[in-house]
Amino acid sequence: MTGTPTSGGTPSDPDRTRRTGVPDPPEAPRVAFYGDDVTGSTDALAQFHRAGLRGVLHFGRDAAAAAAGRSGHDVVGVAGVARSLPTERMADEIRPALEALRQTGAGFVQYKMCSTADSSPVRGSLGRAAEAGREVFGAVPVPLLAAQPEFGRYTAFGHHFARDDDGRVHRLDRQPTMSRHPVTPMGESDLVLHLTGQTALPVASFDLTAYELPFHRARRRYDATTGDGPGIVVLDALTCEHARYAARLALTGGPSPLFALGSGGLSLAVGQLLNGTGTTEPYGAPGPGRVIVVSGSRAARTTAQIRRATEHGWATVPIPVDPSDGCDTSPAALAGLRDAVLRSLATDAPGVVVHALPAGHRDEPGTDPRDTLGDSLAHAVRTAVADGGVRRVVVVGGDTAGRVTDRLGARAAEIDTLLSPGAAMCRLTCDDPHVDGVSLLLKGGQAGPVDIFDRVAGRTGAIDLTTDPRGEPGT
Template identity: 30%
Template sequence: MIGAIADDVTGATDVAVALHRHGLRTLLFFGTPLSFGTPDAEPDLPPHDAVVIALKTRTAPREQAVERSLAALDWLRAHGVGQVYFKYCSTFDSTPEGNIGPVLDALADALDAPLVPMTPSSPEHGRTQYLGYLFVGERLLSESHMRDHPLTPMTDSYLPRVLEAQSAHRAGVVPLETVRGGPAAIAKRLAHLRSEGVRYALLDAVEDGDLASAGQALDDLASAGQVLGGLRLVAGAAGLAAGLALAHEVSKIHEVAGDPPARVPAGRAAVLAGSCSARTLEQVRAVIEHGRPAHRLDALAEPDPDPEALAANALTWYDAQRPEDGAPLIYSSLPPAELHEVQQALGRERSAELLESALGRIAAGLVERGVTRLVAAGGETSGAVVRALGVTGGVIGPEAARGVPWIFTPSLTLLLKSGNFGEPGLLLDATRTETP
């Protein structure tokens, strides 16, 4: 069984759907489950082949990120997981003070893993690695929009150097030529890197086929047991997880009773959008232009704004909407100039906390009012929603868009969307009366 630890909520849904897409029945938990022990002690878990635990550690202090990641690892091991996948962002969001290196060190030590293969490459999202350098589209990472990220500005594209600045161990590269040489060539290169004292092996990949080749090689090595420690720990973005899942798909997964439904259940729907990414702004605009009811959270409407008042106003507005007008949208997403104005007035951290708290309260109010199909746009928004609702996890279902799966819980169906994912019409399509 594969167990994944993800450093944020929408990253967890991305890796979960990558596993599900290739036939692995996948459970997703928001935070580490409270119960420990053998799988037999876990009550009423659906049949599954993979488990993903979503943490909120991407920008957390190192000590906190390590502690939470090790707690997740303890649960996965007690649950019978044989191979652990640490999922980080495909843009390797982490400065020299970041926590990817410390978390990897801690997980590798706990698993006694002498070598950790990894790559952030995710070609379907425009992230590729070549000769150890990470590209976003046709630009080096350090020349992309990530250079100016407010929390994790990425000013170096050479991943071994970025990782070694955070870790106590060496990093090396498995070049593209070797990856395309197939599983035997990859295995030989990994063994060579290990003999040179390298702990982290960054695999080049510029196409999905490269990730499939890498996944097959890693699956073969893991099956070999003691070779390179059995590769008990692998890391990267969702792309390499898909490669591993593809290798499992060949002969190990079978449909059984208890598989998630192929269609999303009908029910009253609503959308909450907090991401300020260009794609989410497009999606919000599409909803408004279509004529759906939409309410903007105005953080500057009052001299001393508070989340409870913002939420109360939004829910009062919601109560006045007619179901026949379509699924309502409540949003705080703003274009850069307006976002800057809010951050200047309230401060970056206060404005984010205000809006996240308001969106969480609104989510709870919507569910109380009978919403059973809820869409959240943005990683922080998704985290606020699941915390406010007390949702502990669910079963991964069909994708509404590439990398954006529906999540089935006992009383609610969720769609948690990373800010930049999905076509412009996603929020409209996902909340139509009939959803495939």
């Protein structure tokens, strides 16, 4: 590859249809990605959209096959679940998806990881993801860019940092949420060491001092780093400009297709490079509309968002979750949940928040509560949409989003409205005719401004990042 990646498709022939009666096949997408959870997948789709690339995200068991077909989109994605899987099961999940994405002809294929590098040697291993990518795309170095500066995620000299809810930036192993994550607590901020514990591949770091050099000199330094034969190269970034520079280094002169691991910060940087611009589309705001929010997240950010919604007139319906037995999904319990949702929607409230009690249960891998909660939350969504006339749905929590979209029979999504960093409303294609076509926000537990539910309901204006860089509501 001598420059940035381009479509791998055959150039369009405008006279083919007239001559043969057969339309020219759609060109290959410019980029493709696999997301290791559902909310992260929508973030990648949104970041490419912000850079001017239009895409489609596929869900479900047939997602890989659907992604392999030519759709005419700039971007094609597969929403996966690798982040929550035991490491020994990851290859069976990842490889078929990456094989399908390779078949699209895209010049760049991303494994979309969380910007907080959530992973461990035993669960959601990023090292195993890199290994799977090399098995599909060839044994060449895999660039990794975890930083997402607009979202408060930074990498400097290989160490990763994350902003907390109060706006303070912490080294990852001291960040209040990530250092105590219930599944993948981060005890190491040095991403080289973090990844070395997950793979036998050599891991190197490429630091941001190179970004001050003329590009040809920085490229020589990058070549020298990758020339030592690392399996993974961790790239620094403190700003969006750094991220674009790092992405350019990785893309220029690299293999085609190029496989890389990265956050939404990498998605945005690559999209901007492909479109030849550093600008992004502005955030928007929908008109007024009723909303149902369903949440299985126990993140502090989600708790604050639910609290604010309650203080501003939203109805709430808590669902008790037993640590051992999960939710009560008996016919009587589901009927009671239906009645509670409809009673809430019959009020003047802008919407209803259905959440685990307390505001997010403790996710413990492999336990039944995760499955039964998904059943209950999907039932609440169907009730609100089919019987309550609601057309806007918010699902909160990465694992929760995967379970709920699966139970709703979600098949594909395209970006509708960009709301804020880490939050975008999508148009959903779904097997369930009642849910098909709804506007859906899949939100990570730590993502979005504290007034995000009011934003979905059209009760606030659009965010202006020039005056509000964190996407927070005014005081």
